[in-house]
Amino acid sequence: MESVEQKRNIISTLWNDKEKRAVIIQIFSIAGLFALVWFMIGNAISNLDALGKGFSFDFLFQPASYDINQHLISYTSRDTHLRATIIGIMNTAMIAVAGIILATVVGFTLGVLRLSKNFLINRIVYIYIEYIRNVPVLLHILLVHGVVVHSLPNPKAAMTFNDSFFLTKRGFFMPSPDFESAMTVVWIALAIGIAFTFWFRRYAKRVQDETGKIFPVFLISFGAVVIFPVLVYFLAGSPITWEIPVLKGFNFKGGMVVRPEFLALWLALSLYTAAFIAEIVRAGIIAVSHGQTEAAYALGLRPGRTTQLIVIPQALRVIVPPLTSQYLNLTKNSSLAIAIGYMDIVATIGGISLNQTGREMECMIIVLALYLIFSLSISSVMNWYNKRIKLVER
Amino acid sequence: MSDSREYAVGTHPDLPPPLSTSGAIGWIRGNLLSSPTNIILTVLSIYFLYKVVPPSLNWLFFDATFNGDSRQDCREASNGAGACWAFVKHRFHLFVYGFYPVEQRWRVDISFILLPLALWPVLFDKVPYRKHLLKFSIAFPFIAGWLLIGGFGLTPVSTDYFGGFMLTLVIGVTGIVFSLPIGVALALGRQSNMPVLRVICVTFIEFIRGVPLITLLFVASTMLNYFLPPGTQFNLLLRVLIMVTLFSAAYIAEVVRGGLQAIPKGQYEAADSMGLKYWQSMQKIILPQALKISIPGIVNTFIGLYKDTTLVIIIGLLDPLGIGRASLADTKWTGLTTEIYVFVAIFFFLSCFSMARYSLYLENKLHTGHKR
Amino acid sequence: MSEAQTSKMAVSDETVIKIHKMHKWYGSFHVLKDINLDVKRGERIVVCGPSGSGKSTMIRCINRLEEHQQGDIIVDGVELTNDLKNIDAIRREVGMVFQHFNLFPHLTILENLSLAPIWVKREPRKQAEETAMRYLERVKIPEQALKYPGQLSGGQQQRVAIARSLCMNPRIMLFDEPTSALDPEMIKEVLDVMIELAEEGRTMICVTHEMGFAKTVANRVIFMDGGEIIEQNEPNEFFDNPQHERTQLFLSQILAH
Numbered sequence A: 001m002e003s004v005e006q007k008r009n010i011i012s013t014l015w016n017d018k019e020k021r022a023v024i025i026q027i028f029s030i031a032g033l034f035a036l037v038w039f040m041i042g043n044a045i046s047n048l049d050a051l052g053k054g055f056s057f058d059f060l061f062q063p064a065s066y067d068i069n070q071h072l073i074s075y076t077s078r079d080t081h082l083r084a085t086i087i088g089i090m091n092t093a094m095i096a097v098a099g100i101i102l103a104t105v106v107g108f109t110l111g112v113l114r115l116s117k118n119f120l121i122n123r124i125v126y127i128y129i130e131y132i133r134n135v136p137v138l139l140h141i142l143l144v145h146g147v148v149v150h151s152l153p154n155p156k157a158a159m160t161f162n163d164s165f166f167l168t169k170r171g172f173f174m175p176s177p178d179f180e181s182a183m184t185v186v187w188i189a190l191a192i193g194i195a196f197t198f199w200f201r202r203y204a205k206r207v208q209d210e211t212g213k214i215f216p217v218f219l220i221s222f223g224a225v226v227i228f229p230v231l232v233y234f235l236a237g238s239p240i241t242w243e244i245p246v247l248k249g250f251n252f253k254g255g256m257v258v259r260p261e262f263l264a265l266w267l268a269l270s271l272y273t274a275a276f277i278a279e280i281v282r283a284g285i286i287a288v289s290h291g292q293t294e295a296a297y298a299l300g301l302r303p304g305r306t307t308q309l310i311v312i313p314q315a316l317r318v319i320v321p322p323l324t325s326q327y328l329n330l331t332k333n334s335s336l337a338i339a340i341g342y343m344d345i346v347a348t349i350g351g352i353s354l355n356q357t358g359r360e361m362e363c364m365i366i367v368l369a370l371y372l373i374f375s376l377s378i379s380s381v382m383n384w385y386n387k388r389i390k391l392v393e394r
Numbered sequence B: 001m002s003d004s005r006e007y008a009v010g011t012h013p014d015l016p017p018p019l020s021t022s023g024a025i026g027w028i029r030g031n032l033l034s035s036p037t038n039i040i041l042t043v044l045s046i047y048f049l050y051k052v053v054p055p056s057l058n059w060l061f062f063d064a065t066f067n068g069d070s071r072q073d074c075r076e077a078s079n080g081a082g083a084c085w086a087f088v089k090h091r092f093h094l095f096v097y098g099f100y101p102v103e104q105r106w107r108v109d110i111s112f113i114l115l116p117l118a119l120w121p122v123l124f125d126k127v128p129y130r131k132h133l134l135k136f137s138i139a140f141p142f143i144a145g146w147l148l149i150g151g152f153g154l155t156p157v158s159t160d161y162f163g164g165f166m167l168t169l170v171i172g173v174t175g176i177v178f179s180l181p182i183g184v185a186l187a188l189g190r191q192s193n194m195p196v197l198r199v200i201c202v203t204f205i206e207f208i209r210g211v212p213l214i215t216l217l218f219v220a221s222t223m224l225n226y227f228l229p230p231g232t233q234f235n236l237l238l239r240v241l242i243m244v245t246l247f248s249a250a251y252i253a254e255v256v257r258g259g260l261q262a263i264p265k266g267q268y269e270a271a272d273s274m275g276l277k278y279w280q281s282m283q284k285i286i287l288p289q290a291l292k293i294s295i296p297g298i299v300n301t302f303i304g305l306y307k308d309t310t311l312v313i314i315i316g317l318l319d320p321l322g323i324g325r326a327s328l329a330d331t332k333w334t335g336l337t338t339e340i341y342v343f344v345a346i347f348f349f350l351s352c353f354s355m356a357r358y359s360l361y362l363e364n365k366l367h368t369g370h371k372r
Numbered sequence C: 001m002s003e004a005q006t007s008k009m010a011v012s013d014e015t016v017i018k019i020h021k022m023h024k025w026y027g028s029f030h031v032l033k034d035i036n037l038d039v040k041r042g043e044r045i046v047v048c049g050p051s052g053s054g055k056s057t058m059i060r061c062i063n064r065l066e067e068h069q070q071g072d073i074i075v076d077g078v079e080l081t082n083d084l085k086n087i088d089a090i091r092r093e094v095g096m097v098f099q100h101f102n103l104f105p106h107l108t109i110l111e112n113l114s115l116a117p118i119w120v121k122r123e124p125r126k127q128a129e130e131t132a133m134r135y136l137e138r139v140k141i142p143e144q145a146l147k148y149p150g151q152l153s154g155g156q157q158q159r160v161a162i163a164r165s166l167c168m169n170p171r172i173m174l175f176d177e178p179t180s181a182l183d184p185e186m187i188k189e190v191l192d193v194m195i196e197l198a199e200e201g202r203t204m205i206c207v208t209h210e211m212g213f214a215k216t217v218a219n220r221v222i223f224m225d226g227g228e229i230i231e232q233n234e235p236n237e238f239f240d241n242p243q244h245e246r247t248q249l250f251l252s253q254i255l256a257h
């Protein structure tokens, strides 16, 4: 009787002491977590045993025996599942990079147009953005894919520009470049142009600091990186021959091809993400108060300079964090590739490999780990960047 | 105009602005033609509208066929120039109810009718008898669950028959209802000063947010059964619901964390100094404020979740998109993909756009609430 | 500085700002009505009037932050039109200080001050920074040069804003309620700086309700109401013997404080 009373007392003092209570809660939550994990692993082992499967990644080194039509490095169906996975990773990376570039360009353009004083353009962009944002991305992917596959002509009746670019339901065919030896000169010119730009920017800043003279830095950089190599290209006698795709039988041969799945996924993902980026950009620019531009104008700065020196640096601080999370979203959304048969991570290791080998557990672990590694590395870079810009602010 | 007359000091009347800067001409000048770039943009916009609007309207309405029994009928009616809405009309019940047994559809109807009633007191604060209605709102998911699944006097209906908009709503509503408390708990855990809890919550949140939903759905459909006691039969829809709930809980946790962080330190200190226990101060002071700030973010998360319900077609559930694609197997209607996509897109646009507007309305209300 | 001394400060006959029959509308709202105002070089004008009477709008028309729809504004012999060159020229001659300072938060104080000299006047950085430091000393905060605006008090920020305008060496300074966003204890530090500026003989137009300041430095006080200039007079007359009944009412409200 007495000991029970005592016990109760001990418990209540422990429970009422804040720190001790915290320790108890934490011990219990660890214990609970371990019990859950233990339970799940135990189940998994007995389930796998019952199926006679075991847990091993050996299958990665067996032949995949399925085809992947888009591969940056060589691949045949005799290659291993591991190589198929690597192809999948590359394809995911490719769609992500291409998507991020297009989404950024389109998103920034739309965001700026959304702020235009022009009533028509403003409304059109608004409606477009709202339409895109409020329809599921999977639907966009299927719609664009449907348009590409169903509405574009057969190779025989291809839409063509200049008889060297062909848009068909089998993909977008383009000439592929064949570099002659004289091309080296052009590459060197390009390298020189880039190096010059780096040097010139610093030089221009130094001259401005010392004498006040302002160079048209953008124009000169553009000239050095674009116009100069192009000139050299023509002076060197245009050392690229283009292999133009030609219709052979039912399809085009030669040249480069952007496959319809890639095209559809790329357009749909970029346009979808662009709508979100546009809103982020708009909000970022609006966040720079009107007073800032007015103060700059009152000091005599032109609108262009005001944008360059006052608006952009401040807007970027607001824009970059949500922008990176849009990039992450785009990359994660690229996993919807499987709906139209683009061979990304999910469709290779998480799809066909999984079905062929029956190794659900191993395959899904690989897929999840790949996405996690990618997301976590991006978000740690983002956190670092956010901290850095915060320091400058205060 | 004004410059022709003199007025005594302090008696100058309000005059209309000069015509060149007001009225239709002024408006056009100011909004469409104010600078060379502006003029170019105007011309481009008009050209774009001319190219896009009439053909779209023709396809959607004027050349479209609304009645018929097969694609052939549509072709004959409009020469294939417009949409074949006859198809959607013909299959409308499928889009709404999925394969829910015909004689039991009244149960879905009642749920559809009760839903807005349950939402009303949650969405707006000037509702008569709000306190009582809110109790109904909390009970609604369970009532609807009972109605739809059956048992306890109603004929049981297998969830395999769920589909169409009804499935979208089931996943969406279940997801938001259950992810909200879990999300709040995760957010509190992440903010707590107990390192173990914090680590567990952060790991969970970051894991979920780091992977695409589709991989989680794959986990649900391929791998989850391994972790359950041998022989457990586990309904696919239920597995999906669990995954969707955990998924949006992680996102809601981040939204709520934002709300918690936005609350001034003074509030926490005030609660502490009043001698309130942790749960009391959370319940009475911190959470109500934090949730209020977070509502627009929560609504946005919900819009995302709602759109993401379409992903379930990839693991074989039949939401409207899936129903549409399945219907195409019927040779009478083959090839009408665009109609299906456009129809489903319109459905999602209408519902998501109104939710987005609602969230905007809340945000504006919040901001005016803070101003004096 | 006594009143006698201040009023002795030279005011030339040259007109630097001429506003003639100027009207402005916001949409269909007639905000400025038949504004006529001549400002002589070296003149110091205080503009007062009830909130919403159009004071800010009027002085913002002078450097074209707002566009007027009728009448003429001529600043330093240059007429304000849509011509960008004219606008540029006028903005170099006219400095402006805002109610909410509007310092650039992403730049240090020194960068705030040297920005316009470097990018508008194309001065070498060193020279611009020397000028900047000189003006920072004049507003008595040289030690803050490397801080960011967010780290300064309101009074300090406003003094930086004044110094920032001065770095362009404008002939005319516009002030739009420079002290009304400040805590009382900081008002004086800003007013002191402004009084010093007035002593230099710079042309100033200042929207303010600081009547002490008006009495000490102004040559002329202008009262606006309902978008019109109701009354203007030299300070003693204006305060002791207001003519218009609206002026009397306004002054009685202000002085009752």
Ligand SMILES: Nc1ncnc2c1ncn2[C@@H]1O[C@H](COP(=O)(O)OP(=O)(O)O)[C@@H](O)[C@H]1O
Residues within 6 Å of the ligand: C026, C029, C031, C049, C050, C051, C052, C053, C054, C055, C056, C057, C058
């Ligand atoms: N950008 C604007 N658009 C429409 N009305 C404005 C705008 N700015 C000011 N107003 C209106 O013009 C009137 C005069 O404003 P303002 O010049 O700021 O007055 P004051 O500075 O004398 O307080 C006010 O009624 C104000 O509401």
Ligand SMILES: [Mg+2]
Residues within 6 Å of the ligand: C055, C056, C057, C176, C177
């Ligand atoms: Mg004002």
